[in-house]
Amino acid sequence: MTETFEPVIIGFTCNWCSYRAADLAGTARIKYPPNVRLIRLMCSGRLDPAFVFKALANGADGVMITGCHPGECHYIEQNYKALRRFQLMRRTLEGFGIEPGRLRLVWASAAEGARFASEVSSFIEEVRALGPLHWGRNNNIPLITDATILQNEEVPA
Amino acid sequence: MTDNMENTSPLEDQEKIGVYVCHCGTNIAGVVDVVQVAEWAAKQLKHRGVVIAREYKFMCSSPGQDLIEKDIKELGLNRVIVAACSPHLHEKTFRTACANAGLNPYLCEMVSIREQVSWVHTDKVAATEKAKAAISGGVERVRHHVPLQPIVVPINPATLVVGGGIAGIQSALEIADAGFHVYLVEREPSIGGHMAQFDKTFPTLDCSACILTPKMNSVGTHPNITLLTWSEVEKVDGYVGNFTVTVRKKARKVDEELCTGCGICQEKCPRKVIDYEFEAGLGYRKAIYTPSPQAVPNRPVLDVANCTYYEKGTCKACEIFCAPKAIRFDQQDQILTLNVGNIILATGYELFDARRIPNYGYGRLPNVFTSLEIERLTNAAGPTNGNVVLRDGKTAPKSVGIIHCVGSRDKNYNNYCSVICCMQSLKFAHLVHERTGATVYNFYIDIRAAFKDYDEFYQRVLEEGTMFVRGKVAEVTDVPRTENEKGKLIIQVEDTLVGKQRRIPVDMVILSAGLEPRKDSKEVAKTFGISCSVNGWYIEKHPKLDPIATMTEGIFIAGCAQGPKDIPASVAQGAAAAARVLGRIEQKEMALEPVRASVIEEKCSGCRICNGLCPFNAITFHADRMVTEINPALCQGCGTCVAACPAGAITGTGFSNDQIMAQIEGLLMLNIEPEPAAV
Numbered sequence: 001m002t003e004t005f006e007p008v009i010i011g012f013t014c015n016w017c018s019y020r021a022a023d024l025a026g027t028a029r030i031k032y033p034p035n036v037r038l039i040r041l042m043c044s045g046r047l048d049p050a051f052v053f054k055a056l057a058n059g060a061d062g063v064m065i066t067g068c069h070p071g072e073c074h075y076i077e078q079n080y081k082a083l084r085r086f087q088l089m090r091r092t093l094e095g096f097g098i099e100p101g102r103l104r105l106v107w108a109s110a111a112e113g114a115r116f117a118s119e120v121s122s123f124i125e126e127v128r129a130l131g132p133l134h135w136g137r138n139n140n141i142p143l144i145t146d147a148t149i150l151q152n153e154e155v156p157a
Numbered sequence: 158m159t160d161n162m163e164n165t166s167p168l169e170d171q172e173k174i175g176v177y178v179c180h181c182g183t184n185i186a187g188v189v190d191v192v193q194v195a196e197w198a199a200k201q202l203k204h205r206g207v208v209i210a211r212e213y214k215f216m217c218s219s220p221g222q223d224l225i226e227k228d229i230k231e232l233g234l235n236r237v238i239v240a241a242c243s244p245h246l247h248e249k250t251f252r253t254a255c256a257n258a259g260l261n262p263y264l265c266e267m268v269s270i271r272e273q274v275s276w277v278h279t280d281k282v283a284a285t286e287k288a289k290a291a292i293s294g295g296v297e298r299v300r301h302h303v304p305l306q307p308i309v310v311p312i313n314p315a316t317l318v319v320g321g322g323i324a325g326i327q328s329a330l331e332i333a334d335a336g337f338h339v340y341l342v343e344r345e346p347s348i349g350g351h352m353a354q355f356d357k358t359f360p361t362l363d364c365s366a367c368i369l370t371p372k373m374n375s376v377g378t379h380p381n382i383t384l385l386t387w388s389e390v391e392k393v394d395g396y397v398g399n400f401t402v403t404v405r406k407k408a409r410k411v412d413e414e415l416c417t418g419c420g421i422c423q424e425k426c427p428r429k430v431i432d433y434e435f436e437a438g439l440g441y442r443k444a445i446y447t448p449s450p451q452a453v454p455n456r457p458v459l460d461v462a463n464c465t466y467y468e469k470g471t472c473k474a475c476e477i478f479c480a481p482k483a484i485r486f487d488q489q490d491q492i493l494t495l496n497v498g499n500i501i502l503a504t505g506y507e508l509f510d511a512r513r514i515p516n517y518g519y520g521r522l523p524n525v526f527t528s529l530e531i532e533r534l535t536n537a538a539g540p541t542n543g544n545v546v547l548r549d550g551k552t553a554p555k556s557v558g559i560i561h562c563v564g565s566r567d568k569n570y571n572n573y574c575s576v577i578c579c580m581q582s583l584k585f586a587h588l589v590h591e592r593t594g595a596t597v598y599n600f601y602i603d604i605r606a607a608f609k610d611y612d613e614f615y616q617r618v619l620e621e622g623t624m625f626v627r628g629k630v631a632e633v634t635d636v637p638r639t640e641n642e643k644g645k646l647i648i649q650v651e652d653t654l655v656g657k658q659r660r661i662p663v664d665m666v667i668l669s670a671g672l673e674p675r676k677d678s679k680e681v682a683k684t685f686g687i688s689c690s691v692n693g694w695y696i697e698k699h700p701k702l703d704p705i706a707t708m709t710e711g712i713f714i715a716g717c718a719q720g721p722k723d724i725p726a727s728v729a730q731g732a733a734a735a736a737r738v739l740g741r742i743e744q745k746e747m748a749l750e751p752v753r754a755s756v757i758e759e760k761c762s763g764c765r766i767c768n769g770l771c772p773f774n775a776i777t778f779h780a781d782r783m784v785t786e787i788n789p790a791l792c793q794g795c796g797t798c799v800a801a802c803p804a805g806a807i808t809g810t811g812f813s814n815d816q817i818m819a820q821i822e823g824l825l826m827l828n829i830e831p832e833p834a835a836v
Binding site for chain 2: 006008010016019020022023025026027029030031032033034037038039040041042043045046047048049050051054055058059060068069071072073074075076077078081085109110111117
């Protein structure tokens with residue numbers, strides 16, 4: 001199974017830097033594997049941890065959070081909040097028995113198309129090495145439903 | 158996993174979504190099977206509200222847009238997905254098309270299948286699948302879109318220009334000449350910037366002062382310009398159209414109204430101070446001074462740190478001789494509040510400190526000079542009246558070595574090219590040769606003489622007999638190895654064209670130092686709320702198509718603050734920034750993206766978790782009602798508070814939880830009817 005395993009990665013991008021880095025990677029025709037599917041947010045600070053758990057619980061094998069470099073945030077300092085949440089999310093994942101390596105934080109400025117592409121590529125390989133997640137289909141891991149995430153009922157910590 | 162889809166979709170029955178897949182010639186169609194994607198969307202996403210899915214060669218063309226408009230009108234579409242290029246390119250195009258057909262533009266969503274799919278992937282099957290997933294995500298997201306109205310803000314016609322160098326001067330004059338008021342804030346006692354220190358300008362060898370001072374005077378006398386020199390911006394509040402700027406006008410200790418600029422105070426002041434600011438440390442000024450005789454405004458500044466009166470309590474020579482009695486020892490800093498609609502930042506650059514490269518010996522070997530020192534030495538109004546001499550002040554050099562790329566194109570210092578140094582070095586080569594007849598060596602990595610008439614100037618300098626040695630200088634030393642090296646500075650360099658090490662003895666070394674961002678550029682960026690690169694240059698909205706605007710509405714950049722550039726480019730940027738601002742002023746109001754956060758008061762528990770998160774002070778807490786409120790005028794729409802609210806009481810228009818959650822499901826293809834064999 002692992003030989004044909006193609007991980008699915010959800011990538012969250014910041015409208016001002018990493019989304020533009022992805023655009024630049026495109027414009028410069030820098031190739032990376034097609035396993036990542038991107039979502040545009042206004043800022044990495046917009047990233048609700050629920051988005052990450054939602055993606056992982058619904059079939060994604062890894063999640064990539066991308067934002068502006070420290071000190072370069074379009075909204076001055078909101079990427080630091082993303083950094084804080086990232087640390088918490090990794091710990092939470094560990095609590096669930098999920099490899100924290102399935103979550104990666106990448107800083108990429110609008111000029112760093114090549115860096116964006118190489119980070120995506122290396123993350124895909126890392127997740128590929130970790131294997132499929134199957135959260136929700138695997139009985140050993142508690143299932144998070146949308147209801148628990150959205151209504152904040154009994155969010156396991 | 159699919160059964161929760163119904164819960165989060167309030168408009169289940171009314172949705173009529175049109176999906177438009179663009180070929181972009183072969184840009185997309187060459188990798189993604191667009192026909193298959195469109196057919197798939199029409200079939201597999203039908204139960205999600207897709208009523209029509211089309212593909213077309215160029216969706217952004219008029220016939221492509223007509224296709225969308227026609228479907229909106231005839232099929233009654235109420236949501237539109239355009240799968241094409243990046244929304245940063247054509248979102249406006251398709252939103253306008255939707256608006257033309259009577260659909261609220263914010264009900265249109267773009268899915269990038271070019272920059273994010275066809276241009277970065279080679280596997281056609283996988284790319285087609287990814288395009289499907291992306292469209293599926295877009296369809297789920299757009300179901301949760303609601304009609305929005307852009308936020309319209311009035312534009313205050315007054316403009317703030319920060320920095321009185323050539324870029325800022327140009328901006329200020331353009332706007333003032335168009336009939337609108339400009340506040341020009343300059344940190345130094347006079348406007349003019351670096352250009353005022355130069356002697357000649359490449360490639361025409363125009364006298365810098367001759368072309369600059371008329372512009373400086375126009376600024377000083379313009380009825381539409383309020384010139385605030387010896388002043389700094391301390392705080393910027395508000396947003397595009399309506400900024401409130403706090404400026405500290407430092408105490409000059411001189412009443413600017415009474416002072417006539419006669420200069421008697423400078424003449425009578427007994428205190429001589431080394432002038433590091435204007436004369437690059439080569440000359441003197443007094444404790445009360447104007448940077449140069451051409452200073453605008455022609456009003457002196459009293460340097461409190463070096464004034465005898467402030468040290469010892471006696472002297473007051475300036476006050477005694479001042480006929481109009483303009484000296485004010487008790488003058489205090491003034492805090493001014495300016496209301497402006499737009500801001501242009503033209504804060505310029507700083508010269509690379511050549512001391513940081515110890516092997517070049519600047520500061521240790523007396524006859525090693527920086528480029529700015531040579532500008533002053535060659536300047537007829539400079540400390541030596543234009544005579545190029547060694548540090549002893551009298552000997553003319555017989556041989557001169559000019560080292561290019563000092564602190565530039567060097568991974569130990571700055572990776573970037575400082576743009577101006579090649580031409581500046583060629584100019585020095587010409588001027589030094591002209592003034593002294595010395596043999597001049599240029600040590601270069603590459604000669605970068607692009608732009609109009611630049612290469613012609615290079616040819617001219619070549620023909621004048623200047624030596625060019627291609628190689629990065631390893632060391633400048635005063636330790637001789639042979640008799641003819643005695644008493645000289647020896648330049649150790651690998652001549653990469655000949656392929657051997659050379660030692661070239663010269664009398665004078667000129668370090669063509671690179672340009673660096675202002676030391677405080679990051680703090681200034683923070684004050685104005687704009688982004689700044691790791692180096693410290695301000696980041697433009699788009700490196701090619703929008704080098705003037707910043708990501709912050711209403712704040713523009715011009716000149717070297719954006720990156721190293723020469724005088725023509727700085728002037729062009731200054732004028733371009735002014736044109737942008739004038740366009741805004743003429744519009745009288747502008748529409749902002751309605752991406753804003755707002756609090757649903759019934760859900761707010763008053764926990765105040767969000768209160769500390771907003772860097773724009775948009776969040777206020779009402780202690781009486783125990784609820785938080787977000788000021789939409791101050792909110793910039795980052796959504797950090799939305800993500801933080803444990804009660805889900807804050808919503809972000811355009812990027813709501815529902816929209817993102819639905820997009821995640823769509824991207825993971827949860828919306829597709831599961832095939833029996835799949836599970």
